[in-house]
Amino acid sequence: MKHREIARLIQKTLDGEISPRDKGRLDKHLAVCPECAEFSREMVHSTAALRKLTEFYPQPGFNDRVISRLGLRRRFAWAKAGIVLVGGWLAAALFAAYSPLPAELLGKIATSFPALVRFYDNAAIVVSSLTSLLTPVVKNSIDATGPVIGAVFSVLFIYILGKTLQKEAKCRT
Amino acid sequence: MRKAPAEIHTLIQKALSGDEGACQRILNLYKGRIFSYIYRMVRNYHDAEDITFDTFIKCFRALATFDTSRPFATWLFTIAHNLTMDHFRKNKIEFEYIDEFHRSGDDLTADYEKKRKLEQIDLVVSQLPPIDRELVILFHKEEYSYQEISEILSIPVTTIKTRLHRARRKLRDLVHKPKE
Known part of the structure; x- marks a missing residue:
């Protein structure tokens, strides 16, 4: 499988839209290709961290205003x-x-x-x-x-x- | 998407009848999310607070027109997005990184390292172009679906997908391949 195709499947995974068949193909490839495995890890890591980002708040008294x-x-x-x-x-x-x-x-x-x-x-x-x-x-x-x-x-x-x-x-x- | 609080429709009804307590509760439920989203877009605390203020004023004044079959948060984010865009247009904002955002953390706290990493991610997000920034925040932070983002931004789902894929790549490049 081409790297471009793998990148597309990784994006699909992040979209939550990957099919079980494609997931199987992706996992199989990632197990043998360190370059794609690293790319996948980095993609997952950088987006997963977004969920934990700090929530900011306006100054106290905002509700009263x-x-x-x-x-x-x-x-x-x-x-x-x-x-x-x-x-x-x-x-x-x-x-x-x-x-x-x-x-x-x-x-x-x-x-x-x-x-x-x-x-x-x-x-x-x-x-x-x-x-x-x-x-x-x-x-x-x-x-x-x-x-x-x-x-x-x-x-x-x-x-x-x-x-x-x-x-x-x-x-x- | 995050699950809407069960009592939101009751709160809306009460707010419509002028119940101050219901308005306070709605504010407490959503002000953090709305303010964080706007702040990450405009990168200025005072501007973010003003836009958040206008968002809630507009929301409460137009509450009677809100279609209860739609999720309330999506509607609120639509107002916030439109007002943020108005702000950009009005001020002809240049989207650059503002240093005030990078605050010093408490060095002694146990979760310092975790906090530092999150700040780093936040910093990286701020370096993305506004549209990419908005998409990654709405999709990955606010956990909206493509369809909901499409409603908020009034952009076709296919465009959102393409842009988000590009934004993720940029984000990954910025996080893992810092400039020397």
Whole structure:
């Protein structure tokens, strides 16, 4: 058999496509031809080593960069921030409604900062006017200012939160 | 080809619904292989990292279009190959050996000699022309079949065979017949 033919069979072996008949012919030749046997060994050795080559890795933090570029973490942060804000809002509302502390605190502030009181009075007039425009039922009722402001801000907050979540859902799809 | 993890289709479904954990798992499963392949092609750590990054971004963004009847890794390698080729075209890269690749090993480790030999092989692979390098990596390192390589590179199987045979000979010459 010619060396060229042997080289072809060696390549076939490396391809994993050699037939049993050709394998027999090849082995027979390699047993008697040291030159081809050496060539075969070298071919097998140089390609077999490729399987054991080191695997390289990108720098630590690679996953985080991909995840944040995809916006997955941002979505998660928004959801988390939404929960915290709603919780905070409820806690503040309960605190303001049931604790005597805010009233005491406001009294102290009023005595310490008269300018602030004047500002509050002016603001109350503006809010009262707005309230009368927004809610005719409670117009001229200064007691309704707090709940109305709360309601307006709650609606505004829920609207913004809803829009944000809607945007994030769109982004996800 | 290496066997795909059994949970890959579940992971893909979860990743499609925006599950961060599933994306992390996919990244951990494939980033080493993809990065190694790209690194061996471009021979520059930072470029390899950028291309790997783009590969995964493209993969996750196009995940909805992935044909689940095909192997996921083949699809991922196709993206990596296309982006690597774009990088070559964009930068008009000259394919030469870059010394930064040859890092110093730990002389005291027991497997130093083995490691040194592997580094030598890696060095030799880096001296092959890019197309030959790509073929030997995909066939012998990644253990892809001719058909799969044909899908990844969009080259006919017969061409791949001819080129791979030539590449193996070159590799053997470089490993066993070093220049004086």
